[in-house]
Amino acid sequence: MNKLEIGLIGNPNTGKTSLFNSLTGTYNYVGNWSGVTVEKKVGTLKEINGNLIDLPGVYSLNPLTKDEQVATNYFLNENFDSVINIIDASQLERNLHLTLQIAEYGKPFMIGLNMIDVALRSGMKIDVEKLSNKLQVPIIPLVARTGKGITDLLSILKKNEVRNPNTKLVSFDDEIEQIITDIMTLLPENLPGNVRWYAVQILEENEPVLNFVNGLVPISTFEQHINLSNTFVKENSSAKSFKQYAYQTRRREILQLITDCVIKENSSNISLSTKIDKIVTHKFLGIPIFLLLMFIMFKFTFDWIGTPLSDTLDSFISGPVTNFATDLLQAIGASDFIKSVILNGIIAGVGGVLVFVPQIFILFFFISLLEDSGYMARVATVMDVLMEKVGLNGKAFIPMIIGLGCNVPGIMAARTIEQPRERLLTILLTPLMSCSARLSVYSLFVAAFFKENQAIVVFSLYLLGIITALLLAVIFSKTILKKEQSYFIMELPPYRKPQWISLFRSTWDKGKGFVKKAGTFIFGGSVAIWFLSYAGPGGLNVPLDHSYLAKIGGFIAPIFEPIGFGTWQAGASLITGFLAKEVVVSTMNIIYHAPNMASLTHVISGTFTPLSAYSFLVFILLYIPCLATVAVIKKESGSTKWTIFSMFYSFIIAYILSALIYGIGTLLGY
Amino acid sequence: MFVNILLGVAIFGYAGFALFNAIRKSKKGKCAACSIKNSCSSNCSVIPNQK
Secondary structure, X not given: OOOEEEEEEEOOOOOHHHHHHHHHOOXXXXXXXXXXXXXXXXXXXXXXXXXXXXXXXXXXXXXXXXXXXXXXXXXHHOOOOEEEEEEEHHHHHHHHHHHHHHHHHOOOEEXXXXXXHHHHHOOEEEOHHHHHHHHOOOEEEOEOOXXXXXXXXXXXXXXXXXXXOOOOOOOOOXXXXXXXXXXXXXXXXXXXOOHHHHHHHHHOOOHHHHHHHHOOOOHHHXXXXXXXXXXXXXXXXXXXXXXXXXXXXXXXXXHHHHXXXXXXXXXXXXXXXXXXXXXXXXXXXXXXXXXXXXXXXXXXXXXXXXXXXXXXXHHXXXXXXXXHHHHHHHHOOOOXXXXXXXXXXXXHHHHHHHOXXXXXXXXXXXXXXXXXXXXHHHHHHHHHHHHHHOOOXXXXXXXXXXXXXXXXHHHHHHHHOOOHHHHHHHHHHHHHOOOHHHHHHHHHHHHHHXXXXXXXXXXXXXXXXXXXXXXXXXXXXXXXXXXOOOOOOOOOOOOOOOOHHHHHHHHHHHHHHHHHHHHOHHHHHHHHHHHHHHEEOOEEOOOHHHOHHHHHHHHHHHHHHHHOOOOHHHHHHHHHHOXXXXXXXXXXXXXXXXXXXXXXXXXXXXHXXXXXXXXXXXXXXXXXXXXXXXXXXXXXXXXXXHHHHHHHHXXXXXXXHHHHHHHHHHHOOO | OHHHHHHHHXXXXXXXXXXXXXXHHHHHOHHHHOOOOOOOOOOOOOOHHHO
16 A cells, blocks of 8 residues: 555644644644744654644635645645644634645645534534535534544544535635636646646735746736726725635634534633733733743753752762763773873863753743743734834844744744744844853853852843844844834734643653754764864963863964953854854863863953953854854855855844943942 | 774764864855755755845
């Protein structure tokens, strides 16, 4: 039997990724907000020989944004067997627009009616059988989060009971139907899917469809039909374009379906969601509440749980692990060279970064908690007003929040923004968000200089990143990137009790990259840095100050003299930090030959003052996006010019801010 | 002596491989690992009209 290929499609935030995970037994990132999936994901179906493809959430097959095109292109270019359309039962009216378009496309599909529990609670009783008969496709009620209904869905797939839908659910006025028939005769017969669907999409001026058809029939053939339909629509309906007319016609059909198949019961209880929303999305209280929660998050990460855990791990690595390695190397008769690369290079460099794993995981745990509960979507709406004022799209906040984990997926998430200029602006500003790699540098320095105020210092850095991004947004959108008209509608998902398993998975998903990087990139980097510190123009095993690393670091060090850290050590760490920010910590560990964190903090406090340390941290926060981020900026912006700009402007801003902090601090006598 | 050479080759070999691999991957960006990148026309390249 051939391998089945099944697509998973639905509106944003309807639980596609949850269902994907249950059906494939894999794990993918699930967030309680729109736009989590911006690219296709493929998983192998459980118990069935087939692939399941998770598509980004879309409202329609006529795409507005880049990520929405993924779904339409999937319909046009991939050879799939059937589609599972997942629908939010509590938002039936909006979700059915996509369903009708999928039905018009005509390939076999089935519906997963998700969040049936939420619909019931809000007083909507759906006659599943009746709806299924009308659409002529199987419908399975689901609660994807808990896994209810998944077995039924799998059994439909297994028995291959997915059926061809009723493609004639929506009919237009006779004149339009005539135009559609005319177009159909001009189209080739072997198109994937129903020819009528193509005709309607051509009239709707669906870009991916036009591009696709243009490869077969010149698009100019249909110009007359498009004009004719638009003229008819303008003269005979309230719609301004055929696209709007098609929307209205589908909507009428949907309302009819709902009248026939849904019984609405009056629900008297105002939901808890609404009550909480009144407080957390309050005009004035919203932002302070968000900041307070962020602060508490850092308190946990540093003062309350994270630091003690990191300290324990540190004493384990610097104690038993190092002793064991030393004894073992001694026993096998390793040379000094090998001893040095393992103890001073690998254990110092990789171990020095691994020490911060507990803190990073705790921070991610809290970010996942805020996301999964539905709170982050509220924050995005609260921030919307502020974002609009500074010339950004309200949606830009989501890439930025994702950027707190790692800037790379943050920048990818900017695809959900429709306006190219706003997207570019978001891409340029997301690297200012303090990612987890930078957290390890902060951890090292706050432990050395701000023992009593760790949380508040790190909090101030995160805040500084956000504020700088907002201020730059104002400047950029008034100068180099003039703003276009934009709209932002963020759907508020219901609050939900976070589930432990999904929470731990989500935390692991965010943090695993950090651990993996320690074993690969940081390992390689540590060995390379160690070698540069071991070798010099004078040969091997030279004093550190005469090593290549000292030469390279010393070359750029004078630049940083005015901002408080003109040492070759700082210079060398900053250069290596471009590859990945964690490497700054590895470099420092290797340079200072510190056996453990306590002694490293001691050595560092000899070369930095608290003021220059803070200036250094601000510089680390902003000075340059790391290599992977630069690559993604290049890919997503498609422009070398803007990529170079993103590196230069951040360096200049970092320098100015560090200079200001160091200058003012010095004047104040710190 | 033999142990030293073996360890040295293993450490520097892996370090070089890890560095090279990581830099190559990060230059490529995320789509490099996508299983249907060949048939995916929208994602890995910039869509011309939205440049």
